[in-house]
Amino acid sequence: MDIPELGLDRLARVSVELDEILTVGPxxxxxxxxxxxxxxxIDGDRLSGEILPGGADWQLVHDDGSTTIDTRYTARTHDGALVYLATSGVRHGPEDVLRRLFGGEPVDPREYYFRIGVRLETGDERYSWLNRTVFVASAARFADAVVYDLYALR
Known part of the structure; x- marks a missing residue:
């Protein structure tokens, strides 16, 4: 029996604008x-639109500096469909790189690991394929944004 090999199809570039971090505490x-x-x-051929304000990343920063990502937010496509996005993943790297990143300095995303799984959901039939596709992303953190390339697994 042959099991299909995995492949990736780039769907879009997603740029998420962020407000100031609220530290709940230890x-x-x-x-x-x-x-x-x-x-x-969200900018892509099959999926494009705007990220709506109101979501957040409820992240957990561990003692070793790694961060567990847990976001939920909503987008409106260019043609009016609402899409729910939820990401979970991890960001980690060398201590000096993470210190610069946490300090808001520009850091080359190749210097650290930032990968997420992305779940997309919608009730709009035009985008129903989002509900039955597995998505992953490679991400970069900037002082006021996270940018990621969204891929569909095939």
């Missing part, structure tokens, strides 16, 4: 931070 497993999402864009 909890079991690390420091809880909430990073409000204020807007952004």
């Amino acid at each position: 909890i079991h497993g690390g420091v809880r931070r909430v990073v409000p999402i204020t807007g952004g864009r």
